[in-house]
Amino acid sequence: MNASGAVAAIANVTFRALLGRRRTLLMLLVAGLPVLLGLIVRADQERPRALVGALEGLIITSVLPLVSLIFGTAALGSELDDGTAVHILTKPIPRWTIVVPKLLVAAGLTAVMLVPSTILSGVLIGGTGSRQIGITFAFAIAALVGSFVYAAIFVALSAATSRGLVIGLGYSLIWEGILAGALPGTQLFSVREYLRGIVAAIGPKDTLVSVVGAQGFLLAAVAFVVVTTFACIRLARFEIRAAD
Amino acid sequence: MTDVVDRPDPPPSPEPAGSSGPSVPEIATAAPPASAPIVLDRASRWYGNVVAVNDISFSLGAGITGLLGPNGAGKTTILHLLAGLLRPSSGRVLIGGRTAWRNPSIYRDLGLVPEREAVHAFLTGRQFVELAARLQGLPDPAAAAARAIATVELDQAADRPVGTYSKGMRQRAKIAASLVHEPPILLLDEPFNGMDPRQRLHMMDLLRSMAASGRTILFSSHILEEVERLADGILVIYAGRLAAAGDFREIRRLMTDRPHTFVVRSSDDRRLAAAFLGEPAVFGADLRDDRLTIQVTEFSGFTRIVARVARDTGVSLFEVAPTDDSLESVFEYLVTRR
Numbered sequence: 212m213n214a215s216g217a218v219a220a221i222a223n224v225t226f227r228a229l230l231g232r233r234r235t236l237l238m239l240l241v242a243g244l245p246v247l248l249g250l251i252v253r254a255d256q257e258r259p260r261a262l263v264g265a266l267e268g269l270i271i272t273s274v275l276p277l278v279s280l281i282f283g284t285a286a287l288g289s290e291l292d293d294g295t296a297v298h299i300l301t302k303p304i305p306r307w308t309i310v311v312p313k314l315l316v317a318a319g320l321t322a323v324m325l326v327p328s329t330i331l332s333g334v335l336i337g338g339t340g341s342r343q344i345g346i347t348f349a350f351a352i353a354a355l356v357g358s359f360v361y362a363a364i365f366v367a368l369s370a371a372t373s374r375g376l377v378i379g380l381g382y383s384l385i386w387e388g389i390l391a392g393a394l395p396g397t398q399l400f401s402v403r404e405y406l407r408g409i410v411a412a413i414g415p416k417d418t419l420v421s422v423v424g425a426q427g428f429l430l431a432a433v434a435f436v437v438v439t440t441f442a443c444i445r446l447a448r449f450e451i452r453a454a455d
Numbered sequence: 456m457t458d459v460v461d462r463p464d465p466p467p468s469p470e471p472a473g474s475s476g477p478s479v480p481e482i483a484t485a486a487p488p489a490s491a492p493i494v495l496d497r498a499s500r501w502y503g504n505v506v507a508v509n510d511i512s513f514s515l516g517a518g519i520t521g522l523l524g525p526n527g528a529g530k531t532t533i534l535h536l537l538a539g540l541l542r543p544s545s546g547r548v549l550i551g552g553r554t555a556w557r558n559p560s561i562y563r564d565l566g567l568v569p570e571r572e573a574v575h576a577f578l579t580g581r582q583f584v585e586l587a588a589r590l591q592g593l594p595d596p597a598a599a600a601a602r603a604i605a606t607v608e609l610d611q612a613a614d615r616p617v618g619t620y621s622k623g624m625r626q627r628a629k630i631a632a633s634l635v636h637e638p639p640i641l642l643l644d645e646p647f648n649g650m651d652p653r654q655r656l657h658m659m660d661l662l663r664s665m666a667a668s669g670r671t672i673l674f675s676s677h678i679l680e681e682v683e684r685l686a687d688g689i690l691v692i693y694a695g696r697l698a699a700a701g702d703f704r705e706i707r708r709l710m711t712d713r714p715h716t717f718v719v720r721s722s723d724d725r726r727l728a729a730a731f732l733g734e735p736a737v738f739g740a741d742l743r744d745d746r747l748t749i750q751v752t753e754f755s756g757f758t759r760i761v762a763r764v765a766r767d768t769g770v771s772l773f774e775v776a777p778t779d780d781s782l783e784s785v786f787e788y789l790v791t792r793r
Contacts, residue, residue: 220589227577294573301538302590303562447557451540
């Protein structure tokens with residue numbers, strides 16, 4: 212069939228499935244946490260450092276991976292686990308036409324929640340000084356890129372294992388949260404470091420120090436392509452998880 | 456044609472069973488022809504140390520075949536192998552001559568109705584069937600969906616969310632989605648679960664008419680009566696092995712004519728036991744704790760003589776009951792009969 216038709220049909224169903232009332236409310240709440248914190252702290256234009264620390268700690272390290280994890284694993288993993296995906300898998304369509312729309316919808320929903328949250332919380336915490344706006348803008352771009360890379364990772368994990376949510380949580384907390392960046396050389400394999408590099412590259416001078424710098428864009432793009440390809444290969448080899 | 460698998464002699468070639476019309480499927484279990492619509496060729500599937508399907512070979516032609524076996528026998532695993540959703544650990548699985556595993560193109564010719572009910576609850580029945588039509592690349596998905604919905608008589612509820620459906624309605628929605636592209640091969644896993652008797656009869660009529668138009672239909676069931684009413688060909692699965700394959704009536708006879716044990720209560724058990732032992736259909740009698748157990752060589756032979764023997768000996772019969780008529784024991788017998 213015409214692949215774009217399949218992509219559109221699967222994107223539509225995935226979008227409606229992901230926007231279940233409870234999940235959406237929960238994710239809005241999580242994405243709104245930095246804004247809430249911003250309302251409490253309010254603008255302090257004398258302390259751009261605090262803004263960088265807040266956006267990195269809240270958005271890049273915590274809320275972004277968490278929201279991506281929920282949407283990324285729900286987009287494919289929960290359907291593979293509950294058997295809903297069988298109705299899509301048993302169709303004469305290439306597997307990438309299943310993976311790509313699911314991934315794009317998960318990434319899009321994450322970005323739609325995270326980018327405004329980053330901007331709002333950035334303005335609330337840092338104010339509207341030109342340097343602070345530059346920092347906020349850089350983090351918003353990083354959140355946008357991060358939404359896609361993280362969604363790809365979590366969709367791929369779902370295709371590879373039925374424990375995608377738990378492994379994804381472990382990966383976010385342990386690898387991205389603690390290990391990566393702590394040891395030399397690990398930065399090349401850390402999404403958080405790519406996003407820090409993007410902030411360092413497009414933010415005002417000396418916003419933060421990054422090993423990967425502007426290469427963060429390239430590394431994020433490579434990670435996205437590699438992980439998406441892996442997800443397509445794994446889905447092509449997918450074996451149903453329930454038998455009699 | 457009936458063949459109990461693994462016996463030393465090759466099975467006779469399939470022949471049409473004249474009384475049941477043109478829809479009797481051809482089932483071959485030795486050297487299945489690769490060109491048949493459905494082929495399992497020495498296929499096995501194991502999970503770690505557990506063997507779910509053990510070296511099974513068969514091929515199926517047009518018509519309705521029932522995959523009969525108790526729960527956990529391996530029926531769903533076989534259907535998943537055929538649907539390309541499981542990789543065979545060894546052997547080959549072919550759909551229309553093409554490898555089923557990792558080959559989405561087979562789904563043009565195949566419809567699968569899974570046993571699990573999972574369907575996106577927010578979609579209406581119509582949207583669910585239309586999604587299937589779109590993913591099949593049909594030129595007019597809406598019209599194809601409307602036809603399939605009418606075929607399963609789901610028109611009235613088609614615009615309600617699937618989440619509000621009863622089990623039987625959900626089942627019909629799944630069937631409509633699986634036949635929206637009018638596939639020549641249809642696999643159904645326990646399709647009658649949750650259907651009321653009227654829906655069940657309608658679905659049986661539908662499957663019969665699809666088979667009459669030359670389709671190959673394989674459905675699984677653990678209920679002998681379902682298979683008996685619908686299928687002409689039968690595959691009996693027990694503990695991951697193909698216990699018997701062929702024409703239903705022949706296998707029914709095998710099941711009936713196997714050795715049986717009856718418990719008999721009468722006005723004089725001792726006298727009756729002595730009389731039974733003189734009959735060729737009886738090969739053992741055991742009188743213990745006021746309970747007479749009779750071992751017979753075949754079910755129908757014994758049922759023909761029991762009343763006569765009782766009358767001739769002047770003994771009143773109070774109860775004659777077979778002791779091992781569970782489907783489980785029937786399957787076990789078929790496997791051990793090799």
